[in-house]
Amino acid sequence: DGGITQSPKYLFRKEGQNVTLSCEQNLNHDAMYWYRQDPGQGLRLIYYSQIVNDFQKGDIAEGYSVSREKKESFPLTVTSAQKNPTAFYLCASSSIRSEKLFFGSGTQLSVL
Amino acid sequence: AQSVSQHNHHVILSEAASLELGCNYSYGGTVNLFWYVQYPGQHLQLLLKYFSGDPLVKGIKGFEAEFIKSKFSFNLRKPSVQWSDTAEYFCAVLPDSNYQLIWGAGTKLIIKP
Numbered sequence: 001d002g003g004i005t006q007s008p009k010y011l012f013r014k015e016g017q018n019v020t021l022s023c024e025q026n027l028n029h030d031a032m033y034w035y036r037q038d039p040g041q042g043l044r045l046i047y048y049s050q051i052v053n054d055f056q057k058g059d060i061a062e063g064y065s066v067s068r069e070k071k072e073s074f075p076l077t078v079t080s081a082q083k084n085p086t087a088f089y090l091c092a093s094s095s096i097r098s099e100k101l102f103f104g105s106g107t108q109l110s111v112l
Numbered sequence: 113a114q115s116v117s118q119h120n121h122h123v124i125l126s127e128a129a130s131l132e133l134g135c136n137y138s139y140g141g142t143v144n145l146f147w148y149v150q151y152p153g154q155h156l157q158l159l160l161k162y163f164s165g166d167p168l169v170k171g172i173k174g175f176e177a178e179f180i181k182s183k184f185s186f187n188l189r190k191p192s193v194q195w196s197d198t199a200e201y202f203c204a205v206l207p208d209s210n211y212q213l214i215w216g217a218g219t220k221l222i223i224k225p
Contacts, residue, residue, distance in 0.1 A: 003155075004155075035215075040121060041217050042116065042202065042204075042214075042215030042217045043202070043204075043213075043215040045212055048211075048212065058212065090156065092156075099144075100161070101148075101158070101213070102155075103155045103157070
């Protein structure tokens with residue numbers, strides 16, 4: 001089955017801790033995205049990558065970091081600098097300019 | 113700033129009722145328009161999209177949306193809803209000046225059986 005796999009489904013972070021969310025796709029898509037979803041708000045773009053070894057900041061990149069060492073993988077690290085990390089995080093991919101996004105099932109991150 | 117507004121955060125309807133979910137955007141240039149849907153326990157997925165041509169677009173499961181350029185709107189409609197349409201619906205806009213989608217806050221639709 002082709003698709004996007006996010007893990008873990010639930011994640012807890014302690015104060016001062018960095019945590020990494022995994023996103024893997026086997027759709028052979030060039031572009032990958034990380035979104036944050038908060039209750040009552042639309043999806044907000046954290047980072048995106050259009051090609052391996054390249055990525056750009058989205059609207060709310062502060063406190064986050066990413067890497068794109070492989071086409072299939074786009075992990076997101078929530079650093080200790082992110083003061084309000086509790087949210088639902090969605091990873092997506094697309095083959096061309098945002099024509100159609102395919103989404104993963106999401107990761108719910110909470111702070112202990 | 114570019115933005116997308118979805119008028120209702122929650123909508124509750126009975127089966128067989130007609131549905132219209134509002135979506136308005138603020139951008140004066142050319143746009144591509146999308147409706148995404150997230151059914152309970154499932155991934156967010158594309159419902160329909162408008163790029164050009166006929167402003168009335170048909171999507172999956174009997175949904176349609178009409179692009180009215182003069183009103184900056186892309187409302188989603190369905191003549192007769194079913195219980196299985198219970199989901200959260202997101203409107204998104206891709207301005208020609210921006211590589212990235214701009215998302216509305218979403219509308220949670222609950223259909224009473």
